[in-house]
Amino acid sequence: MNKLEVIKVVAEETGLTQKEVAGVVDTAIATIIDTLKKGEEVNIAGFGKFVVKNRAARTSINPRTKEEIRVPASKAPTFRAGKQFKEAVNK
Secondary structure (H helix, E strand, O other): OOHHHHHHHHHHHHOOOHHHHHHHHHHHHHHHHHHHHOOOOEEEOOOEEEEEEEEOOEEEEOOOOOOEEEEOOEEEEEEEEOHHHHHHHHO
């Protein structure tokens, strides 16, 4: 299921237009991104938690050339499913 399909289902179930639902979905995603950029967590009860993890700089090996390459430090957004979400998927 992709974003457009989610929007269509939510619109059908709520009676809102697809345009209205798309605006809400886009705003929710933008809010999550902006919050993570600030270094804060987003915790949605019953669903899960979005956090940013810091990855340290490291040295890796190019498998083709066997050369060592330097991988710079970076930040990666991660999602951890909540207990209710996990239980619903496992039923």
